Amino acid sequence: MSHLLEVNDLEVKFGLRQGDLTAINGISFNLDKGERMGLVGESGAGKSVTGFAIINLISKPGFISGGRVIFNGQDLAALSEEAMREIRGNHISMIFQDPMMTLNPVLTIGTQMVETLQAHRRITRPEAEAIALEKLKKVQIPSPEKRLAQYPHEFSGGMRQRIVIAIALITDPEIIIADEPTTALDVTIQAEIMDLLQQLCESEDTGLILITHDLGVVSQVTEKIAVMYAGKIVESGLTDRVVNNPKHPYTQGLIKALPGSLQPGARLNQIPGMMPTLTDIPPGCAFNPRCPLCETICRNQEPPFIPVDHLTRMVACHMVKPDPSMGTR
Amino acid sequence: MFAFVVRRITQALFVMLIISLVGFSIKNKIGDPIRDLVGERVTPAERELLRDKLGLNDPFVTQYLRFAKNAVQGDLGVSFFHKKPALAVIAAKAPATLELVFGAALIIIFISLPIGVFSAIYPRSAFSRFTMAFSTLGVSVPVFLTAIVLIYIFSVELNWLPSYGRGETVSLGGWDSGLFTVDGIMHLILPCFSLASIMLPLFIRLIRSEMMEVLETEYIKFAWAKGLHRKRIWFIHAFKNTLLPVITVFGVQIGIMFAFTILTETVFQWQGMGFMFLEAVERSDISLLVAYLMVVGAVFVVVNTVVDIIYGLVNPTIRIAGRK
Numbered sequence: 001m002s003h004l005l006e007v008n009d010l011e012v013k014f015g016l017r018q019g020d021l022t023a024i025n026g027i028s029f030n031l032d033k034g035e036r037m038g039l040v041g042e043s044g045a046g047k048s049v050t051g052f053a054i055i056n057l058i059s060k061p062g063f064i065s066g067g068r069v070i071f072n073g074q075d076l077a078a079l080s081e082e083a084m085r086e087i088r089g090n091h092i093s094m095i096f097q098d099p100m101m102t103l104n105p106v107l108t109i110g111t112q113m114v115e116t117l118q119a120h121r122r123i124t125r126p127e128a129e130a131i132a133l134e135k136l137k138k139v140q141i142p143s144p145e146k147r148l149a150q151y152p153h154e155f156s157g158g159m160r161q162r163i164v165i166a167i168a169l170i171t172d173p174e175i176i177i178a179d180e181p182t183t184a185l186d187v188t189i190q191a192e193i194m195d196l197l198q199q200l201c202e203s204e205d206t207g208l209i210l211i212t213h214d215l216g217v218v219s220q221v222t223e224k225i226a227v228m229y230a231g232k233i234v235e236s237g238l239t240d241r242v243v244n245n246p247k248h249p250y251t252q253g254l255i256k257a258l259p260g261s262l263q264p265g266a267r268l269n270q271i272p273g274m275m276p277t278l279t280d281i282p283p284g285c286a287f288n289p290r291c292p293l294c295e296t297i298c299r300n301q302e303p304p305f306i307p308v309d310h311l312t313r314m315v316a317c318h319m320v321k322p323d324p325s326m327g328t329r
Numbered sequence: 330m331f332a333f334v335v336r337r338i339t340q341a342l343f344v345m346l347i348i349s350l351v352g353f354s355i356k357n358k359i360g361d362p363i364r365d366l367v368g369e370r371v372t373p374a375e376r377e378l379l380r381d382k383l384g385l386n387d388p389f390v391t392q393y394l395r396f397a398k399n400a401v402q403g404d405l406g407v408s409f410f411h412k413k414p415a416l417a418v419i420a421a422k423a424p425a426t427l428e429l430v431f432g433a434a435l436i437i438i439f440i441s442l443p444i445g446v447f448s449a450i451y452p453r454s455a456f457s458r459f460t461m462a463f464s465t466l467g468v469s470v471p472v473f474l475t476a477i478v479l480i481y482i483f484s485v486e487l488n489w490l491p492s493y494g495r496g497e498t499v500s501l502g503g504w505d506s507g508l509f510t511v512d513g514i515m516h517l518i519l520p521c522f523s524l525a526s527i528m529l530p531l532f533i534r535l536i537r538s539e540m541m542e543v544l545e546t547e548y549i550k551f552a553w554a555k556g557l558h559r560k561r562i563w564f565i566h567a568f569k570n571t572l573l574p575v576i577t578v579f580g581v582q583i584g585i586m587f588a589f590t591i592l593t594e595t596v597f598q599w600q601g602m603g604f605m606f607l608e609a610v611e612r613s614d615i616s617l618l619v620a621y622l623m624v625v626g627a628v629f630v631v632v633n634t635v636v637d638i639i640y641g642l643v644n645p646t647i648r649i650a651g652r653k
Contacts (some may be wrong), residue, residue, distance in 0.1 A: 057550070088553070089557070101547035119556050208478075
């Protein structure tokens with residue numbers, strides 16, 4: 001069975017004067033129609049770069065140096081600029097982190113919505129405005145008719161993110177990539193926006209790739225999850241399985257660091273050390289200097305990313321043994 | 330919007346008040362109107378009498394108020410050399426200078442915008458690198474040298490363009506214009522380019538750096554992610570945001586260009602306000618100098634006010650602030 005989106009062994013490098021830095025080191029995952037997936041990890045793990053790589057919009061000097069991004073049977077990494085433009089915002093939309101920065105300050109909301117439709121369809125302005133109104137209603141903007149003529153600074157942060165979501169949805173895309181969509185918002189608004197996003201993806205049967213460091217959000221919204229560390233996926237599987245029974249020591253550390261599992265007043269758990277920068281990723285398993293289970297093999301040999309159970313769980317760790325029923329590989 | 334305009338105009342009036350104070354102080358402390366009026370043979374006693382009669386011994390404030398009252402009514406004193414009201418002398422010279430500045434401004438707009446935008450979009454292209462290097466050079470070359478080199482190439486060697494004067498002008502209700510005859514236009518080309526040459530590199534660099542900064546913003550990234558055509562991203566999304574700071578600087582620089590006309594007009598024997606100013610300096614024609622100061626100050630203030638209002642029209646955030 002072919003998937004809606006298939007990322008195969010994707011590799012992204014940044015061309016610098018000192019040589020190329022590998023930011024994404026061969027990651028693979030897939031997404032089906034209407035499926036919601038979480039991409040988690042610390043800052044700098046390569047989550048956002050992965051998101052941008054899917055729509056081939058990595059800022060220079062970054063570039064896709066290997067692998068494929070198959071969407072509806074075509075390799076996006078190999079498409080021409082114009083063919084790729086047709087995909088962006090049309091079939092795959094993106095929502096950015098900070099709604100205060102995402103909207104152009106000198107254009108009205110109406111213009112910024114209508115132009116998205118006009119970039120992809122032959123449509124008159126009144127027709128496009130009608131669709132824009134409908135989408136603004138869907139994201140629960142009050143009196144949308146009046147709002148179309150207003151500028152971004154006339155909206156609050158939460159409202160702006162609703163508008164950004166409306167813009168992302170305006171072309172009825174198959175996939176939305178949401179890059180930390182609630183990180184810049186007030187805690188009370190975060191839940192509202194996340195609920196809205198989940199509900200809209202469900203009702204429109206839109207696929208969602210949710211990039212975040214918030215495991216709590218991921219477990220509420222997504223069906224599956226991929227945990228990234230230093231440019232690689234170290235564990236992936238069904239969200240509730242991974243969250244309730246993490247296998248990789250890094251995932252275990254992340255779950256333990258959640259405040260929810262502690263008595264009030266107790267010190268939060270944390271993973272010792274910091275994620276290595278791209279320039280000095282240690283040999284072997286990149287997590288080895290911070291890992292409580294580290295042994296000699298971890299320092300010398302990169303662990304393979306292999307299935308460990310019958311429920312699509314995959315882990316890259318020497319210390320995690322596959323389910324005995326899996327047999328030998 | 331209305332409140333915004335009113336506030337800007339109030340500020341403009343305040344600035345004019347300060348300029349007039351400076352102008353009057355110069356006149357009061359340096360100029361001697363008696364010398365302007367009478368000859369060598371008048372005795373000191375007679376001079377003192379005349380002083381009293383003309384109110385020159387009145388307190389500073391009284392004299393200033395009189396000066397301000399006259400200035401508002403368009404009376405900026407009498408030029409001692411021309412024996413005419415200073416304002417009339419300036420008015421006769423103003424069209425030449427205004428057309429010179431206008432032409433230079435057009436040149437700046439039509440050259441710096443496309444080049445600045447292009448070199449922001451393609452910063453690594455050979456053309457961008459060349460213009461950047463060239464503009465560094467351009468900033469450091471003084472305007473009279475540019476003017477002389479232009480005259481040497483286009484008038485002396487190639488013999489394409491006239492090297493001095495305004496050429497044939499047409500009088501339109503007292504405004505002598507060189508814009509309506511071929512000869513007048515030909516005469517405008519070299520002076521306008523010389524005058525533009527000082528600001529041009531600055532504007533190319535300003536537009537380029539502003540646009541490059543805008544192209545890195547999140548909203549431009551979002552525009553790409555929306556799948557917009559790149560022309561729309563560059564010329565609508567990025568360009569509009571680039572213009573905001575550029576408009577402000579342009580307003581200030583247009584004012585400064587009036588000052589630079591002094592050099593350009595001298596080199597090209599251009600019969601404008603700048604040329605007149607230098608003559609007035611040589612003749613110690615204080616009344617005319619102060620009148621020039623007041624007029625140029627007023628032009629500066631008016632241009633800046635107009636630019637602020639245009640800025641308010643382009644920038645929606647300002648408009649709202651004014652409405653409140």
